Amino acid sequence: MIRFHKEGYKIIVITFIIVIAAILLAEKFIDIIWITKSIQILALAFLIIVLQFFRNPKRLTELNETTIVAPVDGKVVVIEEVEEPEYFKDKRLQVSIFMSPINVHVTRYAMSGKIKYSKYHPGKYLVAWHPKASTDNERTTIVIHNDNFGDVLYRQIAGALAKRIVNYAIEGEDVVQGTDAGFIKFGSRVDLYFPLGTKLNVSLGDKVKGGTQVIAEK
CATH class of the missing domain: 2.70.70 (Glucose Permease (Domain IIA))
Structure with a gap:
């Protein structure tokens, strides 16, 4: 399961809203298919970049004072x-x-x-x-x-x-x-x-x- 750092929660939510809005608006208002698909692909790519940046993988540290x-x-x-x-x-x-x-x-x-x-x-x-x-x-x-x-x-x-x-x-x-x-x-x-x-x-x-x-x- 992918974990995200708490410092990214707000940015992830805002990005998700913007991306969904961009996908829906492109579908509704742009009649040229290749432009619509390009905008949607770029929006999804941006969301993926933000998600990967704020990922917080679990690390098991072997505690050692030395x-x-x-x-x-x-x-x-x-x-x-x-x-x-x-x-x-x-x-x-x-x-x-x-x-x-x-x-x-x-x-x-x-x-x-x-x-x-x-x-x-x-x-x-x-x-x-x-x-x-x-x-x-x-x-x-x-x-x-x-x-x-x-x-x-x-x-x-x-x-x-x-x-x-x-x-x-x-x-x-x-x-x-x-x-x-x-x-x-x-x-x-x-x-x-x-x-x-x-x-x-x-x-x-x-x-x-x-x-x-x-x-x-x-």
């Missing part, structure tokens, strides 16, 4: 040591996962622990792979702490198409690895910042699966 799972589906586009300027203000190991519009866009908690920091930043909508997207784009920054990894930061970053980031992380809250942490609408990326020396299980170009695939371990 591993970090991918928070989203996508492609690993950055692995490097960088200066993290907002929270740590020192060097960290950054791993960035880019999500295309066809990926599942649910954000899941990469590890269990306590939320130490959660902040929203308004910003630009540069393409998600732009070098300055991490600091200039609309984004949220969340830090989770557990005894094995210490503090791990992840950042939801809006892209050229993403116009809304949904973040469920609340400071002081205990969260469980693999559970729903939010949603990014219409394509973007997530950056993670690990302590230096963290063992990674992914390489540049790897495609990862959110909530189940281990990307780092202690």
Whole structure:
């Protein structure tokens, strides 16, 4: 059974109404068959695109305090040591996962622990792979702490198409690895910042699966 994320319910209902209206109106007011059928096919295709974007497949996370799972589906586009300027203000190991519009866009908690920091930043909508997207784009920054990894930061970053980031992380809250942490609408990326020396299980170009695939371990 296909499941849809709650952030998409309103958009799905509105899209469904618009599509049905377009199909019926085309049938009633357009006499040229090929134009009628083209409009109806395009309307149905649009509905399918919206449905697939908001799909929320069930993922069974094997809980493990010594591993970090991918928070989203996508492609690993950055692995490097960088200066993290907002929270740590020192060097960290950054791993960035880019999500295309066809990926599942649910954000899941990469590890269990306590939320130490959660902040929203308004910003630009540069393409998600732009070098300055991490600091200039609309984004949220969340830090989770557990005894094995210490503090791990992840950042939801809006892209050229993403116009809304949904973040469920609340400071002081205990969260469980693999559970729903939010949603990014219409394509973007997530950056993670690990302590230096963290063992990674992914390489540049790897495609990862959110909530189940281990990307780092202690």
